[in-house]
Amino acid sequence: MSKYIFRRLLMLIPVVLGITFLIFLILSLSPGDPAILILGSDASHEALVAKRAELGLDKPMIVQYANYVLKVFQGDFGKSWIDGNNVLPMFLERVPYTLYLGSLAMLFAVILGIPLGVVAAIKQHHLVDYFSIASAIILFSLPAFWFGMMAQILFSLILGWLPAAGADTPRHFILPALTLGANIFASQIRMTRTSMLDVVKQDFIRTARAKGVPELKVITRHVLRNGMLPVVTQIGISFASCMGGSVVTEMVFSIPGIGSLLINAVKSRDIPVVMGTLIFVAIVVGIINLIVDIIYAFIDPRVKFKG
């Protein structure tokens, strides 16, 4: 298994190389001169030429790319074009907030979503089923930032139960985690319900019931275990989209994570920061997918690791 994990981690390298190359390609096609962006449009010609040389922009695109990649493998993600700070320390300072928020959101979505999906499947066409479907439809259709804003107004400004913004205490993360988790919660309900309903109709479930296995045991041992595979896949996919959604949630609740860093970088076209963020996200998503694949083998013994 360790060989499998090692191979999968090695496979992240071409992904990172490819992503950086694509962004470089888009950048080389895009209008605007970064030197003017940094120094302003009234900078002298000499200053602009010097800045371009300093950033390595006077070299061909492929050389710029090779230099960048070499530096990244040495742990140097470059400097921000706006404030000149190193990108990596900026990152490391903000990563914990994003990961904490993402994990809390996933925890909330999984802990509430899966049981509700299971109950909805068992009690198909009952009130619980209709309630869970309706809430999934509503939560799936509304953008996270809208929920965030409404939750902020209701629970912070009107009722005063929870802090509206910031990231000082765990209490600050309750509303953001609920906001970020709302969409994932909805997809968990849908996925679990559908998956369970598929399994419930199988012959082996009928056999289990026919031979007198208690209902609880049928659900936990037979239905859940067999219906969990697509649900785990969904958790993996959700965690990846969670990284995307956290950008919006962090902005709504003023959480100093990777998301707010990325937004400001996009607004000011601070490319080294944008690039660093994408590399980081690609690595995190890759590792999450790997973890999901490993969990598969534990849930379903039929799945084997193949190097």
Place this chain on the structure above:
Amino acid sequence: MVWFRFKKNKLAMIGLVLLLIMVAAILAAPLFVDEKAVSAQKIMNRFQKPGGAHIFGTDQFGRDLFARIIYGGRISLFAGLAVVCISFIVGCSLGGAAGYFGGLVDTVIMRVVDMLMAIPAMLLSMAVVAALGPGVDKLIIALSIAQIPRFTRVVRASILSLRNQEFVEAAKCCGTNSARIILKHILPNGMGPVIVSATLTLGQVIINIASLGFLGIGVSSPTPEWGTILSENKINIRYYPYLGIIPGICIGLSVMAVNFIGDGLRDALDPRTKN
């Protein structure tokens, strides 16, 4: 047959009717709302509650919210449709080529797709916006680039399942060229999952456009767009809740309608999925 099954699905029909009403209202907007009302500021009229002369009320600058919502829908819905169309066409071409030719073409296309899929769609769009700069056209390109990989995958999977079927072999025997086989024989037969995927993607794209607008990196103010409208009014929503509720409902209803249609199409195209 598909339409017959689709028609029986009540939620899908509700979705279709809802979406048609919204599209008709947006297209016919110039007939009942003057375009000037979108940006006409009347500070004396600020924060008028919904009703009377202003059905949806007015915002902090006294602009008519109904006019802004209905003209904003053009961007929210039609830019969404444009994104889906572009990614659909490019995804079909790439996925079609990858699935039909296989070998090196497949490997190259799918490795690029894998790379793009490693980054969440929202973040990829933001990175492209950072590279291209602001503007509706660039927003459409950015969102399309993020959606193309998904379409490519679905189309490729669909084509792989059809590539070795007898009718394709027969077409090959008749000497039909590859492009014609893909366009005339394979794509029409494998379109079901792709159309479902396109419909469900539209819902997600509408939310992404609104989210980028809200973050201030999509459509920029004062151009109306549902996410931008929410962003403009965020400070005042506490005191004037309609400023938040109405744009939110518009986004929610359109996404819900599109999702209902997508689910209905999925059930209609593949009756086995219906419980």
